Amino acid sequence: LAYPLLTPVNGDLSGFPPTIVQCGGSEVLVDDIRKLAEKLQKDNHEHVQVVYDEYPEMVHVFHRFFHRPEADAAFSRLAKFVAELKQPS
Numbered sequence: 001l002a003y004p005l006l007t008p009v010n011g012d013l014s015g016f017p018p019t020i021v022q023c024g025g026s027e028v029l030v031d032d033i034r035k036l037a038e039k040l041q042k043d044n045h046e047h048v049q050v051v052y053d054e055y056p057e058m059v060h061v062f063h064r065f066f067h068r069p070e071a072d073a074a075f076s077r078l079a080k081f082v083a084e085l086k087q088p089s
Contacts, residue, residue, distance in 0.1 A: 008036065012043060013040050013043040016043070022074050024070075025054050025058060026059050027058070027059060037052035055073070
């Protein structure tokens with residue numbers, strides 16, 4: 001699927017805002033998610049913060065497993081990322 005609206009990694013991702021990408025290491029789309037994070041970094045020439053967090057052995061939507069320490073860690077990381085964006089420059 002080369003069409004960028006269906007597969008964003010095939011499009012121009014320059015101009016994106018600061019972005020955090022999180023996925024589980026056992027996520028079925030983990031390879032595509034890694035490519036997306038790499039493309040975000042490449043297209044924004046490191047002018048925009050792109051954070052990639054991969055949680056080993058976690059699956060798709062692992063954030064919903066509230067009893068897992070990985071879910072807690074992911075939510076904490078998201079909160080920190082947003083808080084840092086809100087800091088005045």
